[in-house]
Amino acid sequence: SFDNVDTPASTLKQKGVFVIGIGTRNSDSRELQKISYDPSYALSVSEFTDLPSVQEQLSSVMSTVLVRATPMTPTVTG
Numbered sequence: 001s002f003d004n005v006d007t008p009a010s011t012l013k014q015k016g017v018f019v020i021g022i023g024t025r026n027s028d029s030r031e032l033q034k035i036s037y038d039p040s041y042a043l044s045v046s047e048f049t050d051l052p053s054v055q056e057q058l059s060s061v062m063s064t065v066l067v068r069a070t071p072m073t074p075t076v077t078g
Contacts, residue, residue, distance in 0.1 A: 009035045020061055024048060 012019055021032035021042045032042035041061050043054045 005031055005035050013037055020058065022051070022054065022058075 009019070018037045019035055019041070021036040023029070023032045023042070023044050025044070025046050027044065029042060029044065032044070033039035036042045043057050043061075045051055045054055
């Protein structure tokens with residue numbers, strides 16, 4: 001696309017949002033990698049009807065994300 005994804009993607013990463021980019025054969029793989037929290041979280045399919053084929057990859061990414069996410073202890077003030 002012609003959209004600048006750098007700033008929004010960077011903002012999401014700074015906020016700890018784990019973005020997984022999934023595109024089709026016509027998508028810009030470099031752009032998907034920029035949008036994704038980690039370049040390895042950019043997945044691709046030939047057609048949207050092929051989305052079930054990335055289910056295993058998506059499951060693997062989600063397992064990694066769950067391991068990396070650590071709960072924060074709430075801060076009590078007052």
